[in-house]
Amino acid sequence: MYRLSEREWQAYTEKYKNRARMLISCPDRPGIVAAISHFLYQQGANIVQSDQYTTDPETGRFFMRIEFELTNLEERCEVIREAFRPIAASFDMEYSLVQASKRKKVAIFVSKEDHCLLELLWRWKSGELYADISVVISNHPDMKETVESFGIPYHCIPVTKENKPQAEEEQIAAVSEAGADVIVLARYMQILSPRFLEDYAMRIINIHHSFLPAFVGAKPYEQAYRRGVKLIGATAHYVTEELDAGPIIEQDVQRVTHQEDVETLKQLGRQVERTVLARAVGWHLEDRVLVYGNKTIVFP
Amino acid sequence: MYRLSEREWQAYTEKYKNRARMLISCPDRPGIVAAISHFLYQQGANIVQSDQYTTDPETGRFFMRIEFELTNLEERCEVIREAFRPIAASFDMEYSLVQASKRKKVAIFVSKEDHCLLELLWRWKSGELYADISVVISNHPDMKETVESFGIPYHCIPVTKENKPQAEEEQIAAVSEAGADVIVLARYMQILSPRFLEDYAMRIINIHHSFLPAFVGAKPYEQAYRRGVKLIGATAHYVTEELDAGPIIEQDVQRVTHQEDVETLKQLGRQVERTVLARAVGWHLEDRVLVYGNKTIVFP
Amino acid sequence: MYRLSEREWQAYTEKYKNRARMLISCPDRPGIVAAISHFLYQQGANIVQSDQYTTDPETGRFFMRIEFELTNLEERCEVIREAFRPIAASFDMEYSLVQASKRKKVAIFVSKEDHCLLELLWRWKSGELYADISVVISNHPDMKETVESFGIPYHCIPVTKENKPQAEEEQIAAVSEAGADVIVLARYMQILSPRFLEDYAMRIINIHHSFLPAFVGAKPYEQAYRRGVKLIGATAHYVTEELDAGPIIEQDVQRVTHQEDVETLKQLGRQVERTVLARAVGWHLEDRVLVYGNKTIVFP
Amino acid sequence: MYRLSEREWQAYTEKYKNRARMLISCPDRPGIVAAISHFLYQQGANIVQSDQYTTDPETGRFFMRIEFELTNLEERCEVIREAFRPIAASFDMEYSLVQASKRKKVAIFVSKEDHCLLELLWRWKSGELYADISVVISNHPDMKETVESFGIPYHCIPVTKENKPQAEEEQIAAVSEAGADVIVLARYMQILSPRFLEDYAMRIINIHHSFLPAFVGAKPYEQAYRRGVKLIGATAHYVTEELDAGPIIEQDVQRVTHQEDVETLKQLGRQVERTVLARAVGWHLEDRVLVYGNKTIVFP
Structure with missing residues (x-):
């Protein structure tokens, strides 16, 4: 049958088990990237991709997507979400943090x-x-x-x-x-x-x-x-x-x-x-x- | 100045001096292509490109574009237009015949x-x-x-x-x-x-x-x-x-x-x-x- | 199952049962289109699409594809092939005539x-x-x-x-x-x-x-x-x-x-x-x- | 004459007078983005765009392009280059910092x-x-x-x-x-x-x-x-x-x-x-x- 074998799914899941994605949006102001990247560095994460977009100066909204690698992501995911809360609050962020290995339904x-x-x-x-x-x-x-x-x-x-x-x-x-x-x-x-x-x-x-x-x-x-x-x-x-x-x-x-x-x-x-x-x-x-x-x- | 030299325009005009284009549209029915191509053959023309399109059977309209080469086109163009008139009439054609070497304004x-x-x-x-x-x-x-x-x-x-x-x-x-x-x-x-x-x-x-x-x-x-x-x-x-x-x-x-x-x-x-x-x-x-x-x- | 039903195949076959395609190539010279289209007209065919291409003057080869409709194509196909033979010979044509409703394997x-x-x-x-x-x-x-x-x-x-x-x-x-x-x-x-x-x-x-x-x-x-x-x-x-x-x-x-x-x-x-x-x-x-x-x- | 008026050039230059671009490449490791963005934040810069790319894990090289806004860029550009030197050294970076308003020849x-x-x-x-x-x-x-x-x-x-x-x-x-x-x-x-x-x-x-x-x-x-x-x-x-x-x-x-x-x-x-x-x-x-x-x- 022309399907990905279980072995291949597992290889993928294994490969990305420590990969996480953050999606963030908040009002634009200096220091956002610094705050986020400093936080991730402190947690021991390595940013492998990041992209941002800021709307025009009038509306001034900042959007970001970050992919990072972090050892033992599964265990530490909840702790990180908790630890990020004060930063999110101080910048008035909406955000999500998901594990890349979790398959959406x-x-x-x-x-x-x-x-x-x-x-x-x-x-x-x-x-x-x-x-x-x-x-x-x-x-x-x-x-x-x-x-x-x-x-x-x-x-x-x-x-x-x-x-x-x-x-x-x-x-x-x-x-x-x-x-x-x-x-x-x-x-x-x-x-x-x-x-x-x-x-x-x-x-x-x-x-x-x-x-x-x-x-x-x-x-x-x-x-x-x-x-x-x-x-x-x-x-x-x-x-x-x-x-x-x-x-x-x-x-x-x-x-x-x-x-x-x-x-x-x-x-x-x-x-x-x-x-x-x-x-x-x-x-x-x-x-x-x-x-x-x-x-x-x-x-x- | 970055323009086509007169010599080049003339080369083009010379190259296409015997090239004509016909655009034809009429109600679809058998025999149109035969009538047109036979006419052109009789005139001594060589068809170098021809394309046709027929709308769906309900509306049934036939459209054609023909390019042909004909020796001494300049002199014979008017005669050909005249000679084509009865064929056009018998198929109820709208048509035009233009010389490729005539520059449009x-x-x-x-x-x-x-x-x-x-x-x-x-x-x-x-x-x-x-x-x-x-x-x-x-x-x-x-x-x-x-x-x-x-x-x-x-x-x-x-x-x-x-x-x-x-x-x-x-x-x-x-x-x-x-x-x-x-x-x-x-x-x-x-x-x-x-x-x-x-x-x-x-x-x-x-x-x-x-x-x-x-x-x-x-x-x-x-x-x-x-x-x-x-x-x-x-x-x-x-x-x-x-x-x-x-x-x-x-x-x-x-x-x-x-x-x-x-x-x-x-x-x-x-x-x-x-x-x-x-x-x-x-x-x-x-x-x-x-x-x-x-x-x-x-x-x- | 996501397949064309037999009914649909049959509808297609029925729709195109009188549709034929000719592919022709021969040395270029005046009168080819006239000869082919006159022949088809005599056979009672209606040309629904035709396209041609002539290589550059040096090589001077003419190529054509014609689709036509002809009543009772199935029975008459062989006769037409036979009747076309002298025309093909006189222009030194290579050609094929196929029925559109015949499925290739x-x-x-x-x-x-x-x-x-x-x-x-x-x-x-x-x-x-x-x-x-x-x-x-x-x-x-x-x-x-x-x-x-x-x-x-x-x-x-x-x-x-x-x-x-x-x-x-x-x-x-x-x-x-x-x-x-x-x-x-x-x-x-x-x-x-x-x-x-x-x-x-x-x-x-x-x-x-x-x-x-x-x-x-x-x-x-x-x-x-x-x-x-x-x-x-x-x-x-x-x-x-x-x-x-x-x-x-x-x-x-x-x-x-x-x-x-x-x-x-x-x-x-x-x-x-x-x-x-x-x-x-x-x-x-x-x-x-x-x-x-x-x-x-x-x-x- | 169909040229940008001096007024328009000046408008552009004025608009981007405080806009700078950094291009960076270095061996990949955690903390690079944090170090750069923290540095820029300390300088008072606002990152308006940033993109990064990391080659495959074997070669492991990190590349980044950042655009930022900084008040009085013209005067401060040299100071910033100087201040960035130790960071660049610690990560073994190759980098350049250019003012967006400087026209290349x-x-x-x-x-x-x-x-x-x-x-x-x-x-x-x-x-x-x-x-x-x-x-x-x-x-x-x-x-x-x-x-x-x-x-x-x-x-x-x-x-x-x-x-x-x-x-x-x-x-x-x-x-x-x-x-x-x-x-x-x-x-x-x-x-x-x-x-x-x-x-x-x-x-x-x-x-x-x-x-x-x-x-x-x-x-x-x-x-x-x-x-x-x-x-x-x-x-x-x-x-x-x-x-x-x-x-x-x-x-x-x-x-x-x-x-x-x-x-x-x-x-x-x-x-x-x-x-x-x-x-x-x-x-x-x-x-x-x-x-x-x-x-x-x-x-x-």
Whole structure:
């Protein structure tokens, strides 16, 4: 079977067992980097990557992502979080500290189109997406066999106008039971309720099959065809209440010509969609994405 | 001076003196290609390139671009046009037959931003745009010296709310006097009147500094910055009455990140704008662009 | 299962049952297009796409690809081939006439890396590659289960220094039994013998994991890393006797930075490899590729 | 004239008068970031951007680029350099500290092709390249008028087999007199002597008109045409003694097809060449490029 062997997962986990990532944001002022790096040095950490971004002087907000190595990270993680608290308080920081070896739990929602789901499963099995895919939820039974062949539970929860609230209860139960950290809408053609969005704010990633903000809403390839654009695109974004208007994580495009009909646009578009979604999910899993306002910072 | 020498222009003109281009569109039905190619064969022509496109069966329209070589083209051109008339009639064709060695006359409109103008002038001087740039018209005096150093007349026609109709009369007079075949709005930040658009229908090319239909209208880079897109773009299109809604000739994009502020977006965007506009103008000059409905066919 | 249903295959076959493709090459001279299109018109065909290319005047060779629709194609195909013979002879043409609805038979060779194979299988199942994948041959047993889950026979033929000639006999037997029209080396890390190459001249497509002619031979990502290139690439080409030197069908690249180590280059490269190979195979299956000298013409 | 007004240069200079950049490299070990950021904090600096890169564990080398703001930078720059010395010594650092408002002096070498030169001049005049272009040196007189119209001295130093050593003496004198910090070979088709390379090690940027390491040496477009590649490219690199083998700063490519002859490849290639060279020069001027071994780190 084309999957990462247990031995390889373990090699990865072992390799990164002492690797941690910090994501920090706070009002900008002198001394932030000094304070953080001094703290980490005192703890015995070695910074292996760090990237920062400061918004324009008016808004003056500082964002940082640090990767460091620290011996015996597992045991010391909680102590470090505790020790960092006063520094965070003095700079008014929001922050998180995660272990790189901890796999995030992912729930994937899908309808009938399989290309985005399969891309994620393929990258997962090949070890490119370091995560646990805990559950796949669909309003159709079509993909059951495929998903289960990867050893992943498949919940088919049909959604109709009538049963929508109840269906969503079932979805929430399934996601919750799976302990999902992040939800990926891999061409799931239904709108989630505000309650869902609230529980998973900035943790639901959707792929929209156009270069947003062009062609919001339904049938973007038909819209693109009618407008006669020379490039089609796809956009991965966090889901917010306003349709297709959440913070953009990644976009890409594909050149087309007058020759392509709508069907061919869809076919070419599928390649862009799956690439863009897989990149966005990968970055999220590696804690590279920070949201501010309605935009994202994606650390390299 | 960095310009194509007269000798080189003449070499080009000489090389293509027997080269003609036909653009044809008509309702699709069997026998069109046979009729055209048989006609050209009878005339002694050798087809060196031909491309065709048929819309979907419902609309069923046939489009074709042919390049052929024919000895003594100059003398025989009119005869051929005459001889083709019955064939055109029997297939209900719209068509044009042009000599590749005839340089089209171009009028360029510009405001204060010089990058698109300079790109066109540079490509013209280097022989990449085979045309006569007959006049540059601007509502500002800024580029006078530069344009005149290329040996091109420069009309500065200031436009204000009050004098707009009169200013446009002056523009029309200047364009008309220059005998312009095509008008290029090289970041000309004014809207042309319907009268202008009618006279030059599908012969006015504008560059819009966004990936249309995203960010129609004013300040597209500011809009792009606020939306947090990961790619910025530019669109060259024929101008129609509806703002930024005419048939798209060419588009391209440039990757950006959260780091770019509006000024940097503008700077990066300039490169895309000038490339996209230069390509679109080049294709128009080589008779590669056909319009149908609100879309273009761009023959390779 | 994520496969095109029989119903969908049949819909496709039905849709294109009267669609034919001609590939033609001959010395250039006036009248070729007229002769071909007149012939097709007489047969009652409607040309839906045609593209031509003429090499430079010195070599003067003409290449053409035509798609046409013809009622009752199945029955009339042989008659048309016969009727075309004198025209072909008079212009000294090499040509082929194929029915678009006939699926070509594909044999895929693979070693241990599964990404290119899976991409082909995925595009095949989704209907993007209109073909029969008749057999997968590997020198390793790893992919057996996966391939067979797609309903495709899997031959594991281990190759060692000692058994190479005999192993190749087995491969040839398997390919021959499968009636393969084309062989795809989807990261098959062994060199085929001249005999193989002769039998399948210009019908064996290989994916090389570099932007050829840079980094010929073994370990191209290691070579790319050492050279410090800023783009990595992949190349699909027909296999000839000289290693990695056959006619190039398609190439593409991916931007990288100093940050990527060899492992990450390989991971990023996999995406380019599978895209480039899938495109090249698709074009070959649609009879879009003609070889002349050591180069290809790829009709759009 | 289309140039940045003095007022605009001054605005830029004023805006960045307190902006400094540090480039650092040293053996990796814990505490480097802490030491540097603590030092800067003590000096009253505010870090506005910082990027680091550590090579693989075996070689274990640390590289960093920091931008910071510091009041009264001009006066305090020397003091800071002095104060940093013990820290640098304790970590065995190589480092540089430059003021962002100091314009580097650039000498451009050119032969007959003008596109790369003009792109640099255009970006310079539009304020995208913050530098002083101090001199243009050519072995041909062709560009004299153009260059001088920008207010830049032009030295025409013809180079023949016979006078080569003497011509190079003149070149060195001109470069030296201009006080050049960096030399740009903007399609200068002559090879510089080892003495030149030594004096300006990693400060001579060349544009090669291929995607290196493919098509080293003369006539790369002819080589590309013969090989039938589907992408052509350009490479900006630091010049070293081995031809076209120095550290690569930037590369890019452009899609081509079988239709393009050598002349068209050259024409398309010119666009890639000027873009790639301009980017590389811009990054060098902004102190974004560090060399290690035969590779570059380009900080974003």
